[in-house]
Amino acid sequence: MSTIVDFIIFPFTSLFSLGKGSKTFERFIEASYEIGVNSLPIIIVISFFLGLVTTVQSFYQISNMLPKYFLGLTVGRMIMIELGPVLAAMTVTARCVSAMAAEIGTMKITEQIDALKVMKINPQNYLAKPRILAMLVTLPCLNAVTIVVSMLSGAIFSQIFFSINVNTFFYGLTHPFHPIDFWSSFIKSIFFAFWISSAGIYYGFQTTGGAKEVGQSATKSVVLSIALILVFDFIAAIILF
Amino acid sequence: MIKIINITKKFNDRLILDNINFEVTNNLLAILGPTGSGKTVLLKIIVGLIKPDAGQILIDKNESIGFVFQHSALFDSLTVRQNISLPLEEKTNLSKREINEQVLKIADLLNINQAFLNKNCQELSGGERKIVAIARAIINNPTYLFYDEPTTGLDPITHDRVCSIIKNLAKPGIIVTHSEPTIKMVEAQPIFHLKSAKLLSTKEYYEQS
Numbered sequence: 001m002s003t004i005v006d007f008i009i010f011p012f013t014s015l016f017s018l019g020k021g022s023k024t025f026e027r028f029i030e031a032s033y034e035i036g037v038n039s040l041p042i043i044i045v046i047s048f049f050l051g052l053v054t055t056v057q058s059f060y061q062i063s064n065m066l067p068k069y070f071l072g073l074t075v076g077r078m079i080m081i082e083l084g085p086v087l088a089a090m091t092v093t094a095r096c097v098s099a100m101a102a103e104i105g106t107m108k109i110t111e112q113i114d115a116l117k118v119m120k121i122n123p124q125n126y127l128a129k130p131r132i133l134a135m136l137v138t139l140p141c142l143n144a145v146t147i148v149v150s151m152l153s154g155a156i157f158s159q160i161f162f163s164i165n166v167n168t169f170f171y172g173l174t175h176p177f178h179p180i181d182f183w184s185s186f187i188k189s190i191f192f193a194f195w196i197s198s199a200g201i202y203y204g205f206q207t208t209g210g211a212k213e214v215g216q217s218a219t220k221s222v223v224l225s226i227a228l229i230l231v232f233d234f235i236a237a238i239i240l241f
Numbered sequence: 242m243i244k245i246i247n248i249t250k251k252f253n254d255r256l257i258l259d260n261i262n263f264e265v266t267n268n269l270l271a272i273l274g275p276t277g278s279g280k281t282v283l284l285k286i287i288v289g290l291i292k293p294d295a296g297q298i299l300i301d302k303n304e305s306i307g308f309v310f311q312h313s314a315l316f317d318s319l320t321v322r323q324n325i326s327l328p329l330e331e332k333t334n335l336s337k338r339e340i341n342e343q344v345l346k347i348a349d350l351l352n353i354n355q356a357f358l359n360k361n362c363q364e365l366s367g368g369e370r371k372i373v374a375i376a377r378a379i380i381n382n383p384t385y386l387f388y389d390e391p392t393t394g395l396d397p398i399t400h401d402r403v404c405s406i407i408k409n410l411a412k413p414g415i416i417v418t419h420s421e422p423t424i425k426m427v428e429a430q431p432i433f434h435l436k437s438a439k440l441l442s443t444k445e446y447y448e449q450s
Contacts, residue, residue: 020330020331020332023330023331107316110312110314111310111311111312112314112315114285114290114314115308115310115314116333117289117290117305117309118288118290118308119327119332119377120328120332121327121328121330121331121332126331175310189259200356237397
């Protein structure tokens with residue numbers, strides 16, 4: 001029970017930890033580059049195929065039953081509301097959250113975190129705060145990239161293989177348009193970002209032992225992050241829709 | 242002055258430190274003991290990294306402690322210069338120029354050249370890492386310096402170099418080691434022995450042996 005409470009409190013104590021603002025900002029930029037820019041190639045590849053798969057499956061379900069513009073509507077809603085934020089968060093979990101747990105876990109077992117404490121540098125301010133802030137900024141951006149790339153790949157695929165005009169596809173995408181569909185995607189992304197970054201960093205800080213335990217911390221952080229993504233996705237669905 | 246009063250520590254019912262009392266004043270004090278005797282635990286208790294089961298540590302408000310870790314605890318993704326300047330970068334409002342001047346002063350004191358300052362810490366040997374760790378520990382001029390096994394695993398030449406650095410720095414503090422030659426070279430006084438969780442003076446130690 002105390003572990004759960006510790007985990008819930010951890011990101012808040014990190015965000016409110018005190019340190020030199022200019023240095024925190026420097027580390028925030030570094031972390032944003034690592035999470036945001038370096039994740040772009042894999043996000044683009046995954047999003048491209050996400051758009052294709054969603055289009056093929058949706059066309060299979062609605063062809064001969066509904067007007068063609070419904071393909072854009074179905075693909076658009078599925079990607080914007082559900083698949084975009086969830087898959088972007090899961091990709092970042094696999095690429096960055098596990099790396100955070102492993103990096104901070106290694107620092108813990110090699111006494112680097114103790115060294116920070118002895119130098120009176122708050123480890124949460126030095127290691128956790130910039131990473132959580134970077135995730136809060138970059139994951140919604142990666143979510144936007146996921147949505148745009150998936151919809152473009154879906155639209156182009158449906159034009160080439162199903163002879164559904166791109167304009168018809170995009171008409172379905174925007175008719176009817178409910179702003180909540182758009183905003184819910186980003187609200188979810190921010191929630192996911194907050195908790196998955198916290199999971200990676202928290203397990204890093206909890207690491208004791210050696211190389212085996214660092215690996216276990218990375219695994220635990222990924223498992224917890226994926227579970228949290230799905231739990232929050234469900235809670236958001238109930239609250240927002 | 243640092244006062245260590247009645248410090249006791251157990252790990253899983255194994256008594257590591259039993260009612261330890263001593264003071265650190267203006268000397269470099271040595272604690273000798275075999276591996277696993279609790280030397281590092283004692284140092285970590287004094288700097289606040291480990292909580293004791295009983296006892297207290299009293300340190301004057303305006304006094305500070307530098308710590309040289311057994312495995313150096315350098316940040317491998319940073320250069321030597323960045324590692325040394327870290328405490329100043331994070332805890333002071335000095336300009337980049339002032340920090341660089343301070344780093345060069347310390348580098349000069351420890352015979353570190355410019356090329357070495359720009360090396361990545363991953364490229365350093367064990368002895369070089371110890372020297373960088375000492376440089377980082379003294380950059381903000383702490384009142385006391387604690388060394389945790391500063392010469393373990395070093396070749397004889399590097400051992401002598403590290404010892405002469407510690408001796409020439411002449412900082413009060415604590416050096417813990419299992420090596421008697423190291424204690425002799427750094428001219429630490431007084432010398433205590435950690436045996437069966439008790440801290441003994443040299444006289445008491447030889448009386449019991």
